[in-house]
Amino acid sequence: MTNAVSRREFLNLLGAYGGTSAVIQAGTALGFMPSSSRAAEISLQPSAGKKVAILGTGISALTTAWELTKAGYDCTLLEASHRPGGRMFTVRSGTVIDEIGNYQRCEWDNDPHLYFNAGAARIPSIHSSVLKYCKELEVELQVFVNESKTAWIQDDALNGGKPVRNTDYSSSMQGFISEMLTKSFGDSQLDSSLTKSESETLLGMLRSFGDLNEDMLYKGSIRAGYGSGGFLDHGTKKDVIALRDLLKTQLARNVMVTTNEGAGSGPLLMQPVGGMDRIVYAFANRLGDRIKFRCPVTEVMIREDGVEVAYEHNGVTEVLKADYCFNCIPSHLMSGIPNNFPDEYSEALNYIRRGKAYKAAFQAKERFWEKENIYGGITWVNAPTQQIWYPPHNIHGKKGVVLAAYNFGGANYTEMSQEDRIEDLLKHGEKVHANYRQMAEKPITIAWHRMNNMLGCAPRWARNRGGWSEKEEQMYETLRQPVNGRHYLIGDQSTQHSAWMESAIQSAHYALADLDQRVRSEAA
Amino acid sequence: MKKIIAATALTLSSLCNIASLAAEGDVGVAAAMDDRYCNTCHGVEGIGNIAVEAPRLAGMEAWYLKRQLENFRAGIRGTHGEDTQGIAMRSMAAKLSDESITDIVAWAGNWEYVPAEVTVEGNVNQGRTAFQTCAACHGVNAQGNEALGVPALAGQNDWYLITQLRNFRAGFRGSHREDTYGSQMVTMSKTLRDDQAVINVVSYINTLQK
Numbered sequence: 001m002t003n004a005v006s007r008r009e010f011l012n013l014l015g016a017y018g019g020t021s022a023v024i025q026a027g028t029a030l031g032f033m034p035s036s037s038r039a040a041e042i043s044l045q046p047s048a049g050k051k052v053a054i055l056g057t058g059i060s061a062l063t064t065a066w067e068l069t070k071a072g073y074d075c076t077l078l079e080a081s082h083r084p085g086g087r088m089f090t091v092r093s094g095t096v097i098d099e100i101g102n103y104q105r106c107e108w109d110n111d112p113h114l115y116f117n118a119g120a121a122r123i124p125s126i127h128s129s130v131l132k133y134c135k136e137l138e139v140e141l142q143v144f145v146n147e148s149k150t151a152w153i154q155d156d157a158l159n160g161g162k163p164v165r166n167t168d169y170s171s172s173m174q175g176f177i178s179e180m181l182t183k184s185f186g187d188s189q190l191d192s193s194l195t196k197s198e199s200e201t202l203l204g205m206l207r208s209f210g211d212l213n214e215d216m217l218y219k220g221s222i223r224a225g226y227g228s229g230g231f232l233d234h235g236t237k238k239d240v241i242a243l244r245d246l247l248k249t250q251l252a253r254n255v256m257v258t259t260n261e262g263a264g265s266g267p268l269l270m271q272p273v274g275g276m277d278r279i280v281y282a283f284a285n286r287l288g289d290r291i292k293f294r295c296p297v298t299e300v301m302i303r304e305d306g307v308e309v310a311y312e313h314n315g316v317t318e319v320l321k322a323d324y325c326f327n328c329i330p331s332h333l334m335s336g337i338p339n340n341f342p343d344e345y346s347e348a349l350n351y352i353r354r355g356k357a358y359k360a361a362f363q364a365k366e367r368f369w370e371k372e373n374i375y376g377g378i379t380w381v382n383a384p385t386q387q388i389w390y391p392p393h394n395i396h397g398k399k400g401v402v403l404a405a406y407n408f409g410g411a412n413y414t415e416m417s418q419e420d421r422i423e424d425l426l427k428h429g430e431k432v433h434a435n436y437r438q439m440a441e442k443p444i445t446i447a448w449h450r451m452n453n454m455l456g457c458a459p460r461w462a463r464n465r466g467g468w469s470e471k472e473e474q475m476y477e478t479l480r481q482p483v484n485g486r487h488y489l490i491g492d493q494s495t496q497h498s499a500w501m502e503s504a505i506q507s508a509h510y511a512l513a514d515l516d517q518r519v520r521s522e523a524a
Numbered sequence: 525m526k527k528i529i530a531a532t533a534l535t536l537s538s539l540c541n542i543a544s545l546a547a548e549g550d551v552g553v554a555a556a557m558d559d560r561y562c563n564t565c566h567g568v569e570g571i572g573n574i575a576v577e578a579p580r581l582a583g584m585e586a587w588y589l590k591r592q593l594e595n596f597r598a599g600i601r602g603t604h605g606e607d608t609q610g611i612a613m614r615s616m617a618a619k620l621s622d623e624s625i626t627d628i629v630a631w632a633g634n635w636e637y638v639p640a641e642v643t644v645e646g647n648v649n650q651g652r653t654a655f656q657t658c659a660a661c662h663g664v665n666a667q668g669n670e671a672l673g674v675p676a677l678a679g680q681n682d683w684y685l686i687t688q689l690r691n692f693r694a695g696f697r698g699s700h701r702e703d704t705y706g707s708q709m710v711t712m713s714k715t716l717r718d719d720q721a722v723i724n725v726v727s728y729i730n731t732l733q734k
């Protein structure tokens with residue numbers, strides 16, 4: 001099998017992607033970079049006694065309650081579930097997973113290291129508001145390892161289905177990309193656009209990026225580890241995986257960008273020591289009995305001078321009257337709750353669709369991945385289970401919790417019984433680790449689109465891949481305005497970048513700033 | 525609504541994992557574990573929820589609710605790969621015991637009839653003509669007929685009626701061997717010429733709210 005791609009072929013490809021001239025214009029991007037992203041400073045006008053109803057206990061609601069309580073507001077939080085935190089959900093020994101039609105109770109060993117962040121799991125360094133509250137509420141953080149070069153890639157189409165180390169794959173891919181770009185340097189168009197010293201810098205970088213030899217060709221790299229030796233004896237390079245072989249898997253899309261997923265979510269990532277819900281409980285413990293559990297909201301009525309919220313508790317309907325209401329109940333559930341919102345507002349609320357997501361995990365009898373030189377990071381598999389994560393904490397401990405599936409979608413799991421879901425994750429996992437099945441204890445699974453009081457992963461606004469339509473932008477603005485100055489919709493549903501805790505918190509800050517302005521102007 | 529709460533208290537040791545849990549009273553206790561999950565999808569007291577495409581149950585006949593739950597449980601409905609919403613229902617219904625079904629039907633049977641909001645506009649006159657075929661079983665006022673085993677249509681969410689007519693026409697619903705009522709609907713739905721005819725007939729049904 002040949003691994004060569006001709007320079008001509010490659011340049012044609014480049015041309016198809018819009019050529020190179022656009023990218024080598026001198027840019028102004030350097031000037032645009034904000035020096036750092038900073039959390040908003042919240043300083044609310046002290047307002048003793050004003051009553052606030054907060055619906056749901058997602059992170060946006062907890063933030064709102066915390067800030068308002070500090071400023072003297074009288075807050076009540078109504079939560080339908082038995083637990084706070086919504087999509088910030090950590091599973092450990094004894095945790096109930098309230099999935100509709102698939103109730104589970106986690107039976108893992110009772111050990112602080114054995115937990116699973118079933119919803120939010122990663123905190124990027126630039127998520128300043130999340131980090132600000134971790135600091136303020138003394139939630140201890142540790143580094144989260146998103147990428148491990150020793151983790152695996154498994155695809156039935158690649159290497160006869162045998163797993164390949166991330167590093168074998170990525171070093172070769174990087175090498176070939178560099179080689180191809182270097183070859184394109186002969187092109188007069190490119191040559192003439194760069195000065196000699198610019199060309200030298202670029203070539204130098206490409207050579208080291210791809211670990212090319214003196215002839216600027218990729219002939220393997222010790223970055224992939226040694227074929228033999230390397231410590232007492234000279235190390236030898238491993239064989240190169242041919243480019244055409246590398247291209248047999250679509251997983252390259254994931255493998256090559258794991259460290260850079262999402263906006264600004266590259267290194268460094270963090271996680272709270274002991275589970276993501278440490279953040280939730282840091283708020284909830286301070287809010288104490290302001291939170292009422294198992295109190296599903298059943299009606300929201302906006303009145304001239306306030307808001308009336310009906311909720312149910314132990315079979316009895318109660319009404320909470322408040323001056324203001326902050327609501328993080330998922331929009332697709334609010335659609336089934338009677339209210340008197342203006343038509344335009346309801347239309348926007350009903351428009352948002354819910355994303356689906358599926359995760360699974362098990363307690364591993366032993367930390368089998370460490371015997372394979374893996375200490376965290378992600379293995380990518382071309383199967384519906386998609387990912388395997390290894391815990392970066394409690395290294396060399398006895399057991400660990402392995403994420404056995406993470407599918408952004410996973411509608412197919414809806415109809416699967418728990419037994420079938422477990423067989424599915426074992427079947428795909430043992431293609432990567434031969435002893436996977438023997439190591440897996442007490443798997444749990446979570447289809448977010450089936451979770452009680454949630455029925456979704458991330459809200460989806462834009463219906464077209466191309467981005468937000470004008471109508472969508474308008475509806476978004478409609479929802480950002482409080483109804484009658486009384487009812488605020490919060491949560492990541494009320495942002496243009498869903499699926500992040502940071503967005504949910506910022507939605508709360510945005511609403512609080514609006515409220516504060518109203519309160520101040522009333523007082524004036 | 526009566527909700528029986530079978531709370532399972534966690535052992536204290538497992539709670540110690542979560543340092544200084546103040547809100548333990550409620551937080552550390554398992555959820556209420558009856559099978560009354562209906563409102564999460566179907567809306568408060570079964571008013572229906574367009575955003576998750578779950579139809580109105582408020583005012584639905586108890587006998588029909590029971591039959592549907594049993595059909596979903598048995599896989600007679602909700603197993604066709606294209607019946608997305610049916611699959612969602614089936615994955616819950618598959619777990620129900622006879623007692624749970626009785627409990628749910630008694631509970632949901634109490635929800636007051638609330639006519640659903642009108643969301644489609646078709647040609648009502650053409651719909652009226654087409655409806656004559658439907659009326660033979662469902663009644664001239666789309667009020668349903670227990671003796672014939674046909675449910676009421678009046679007051680149901682129009683988007684739901686449209687989805688089901690489309691499902692019947694495509695065979696996503698009603699193709700199961702044992703779905704006798706469904707198979708009749710597969711045949712009858714084909715008397716509607718095209719999708720516009722579906723919208724028209726539902727627009728006419730919209731005029732018949734109880």
Ligand SMILES: Cc1cc2nc3c(=O)[nH]c(=O)nc-3n(C[C@H](O)[C@H](O)[C@H](O)COP(=O)(O)OP(=O)(O)OC[C@H]3O[C@@H](n4cnc5c(N)ncnc54)[C@H](O)[C@@H]3O)c2cc1C
Pocket residue numbers: 055056057058059060061078079080081084085086087088118119120121122123295296297298328329330333337357359448453454456457458490491492493498499500501502504
């Ligand atoms: C699988 C997954 C992975 C994720 N990964 C990350 C990540 O790595 N990093 C990150 O930053 N973010 C991540 N997120 C996103 C993050 O979890 C959310 O953006 C954030 O937690 C949303 O908070 P929220 O305030 O919008 O409320 P939600 O968490 O949506 O809370 C809604 C609340 O409303 C309650 N409720 C529902 N119905 C009623 C009712 N009738 N009455 C009263 N209460 C009701 C619910 O019980 C819940 O408490 C992930 C989410 C998922 C699902």
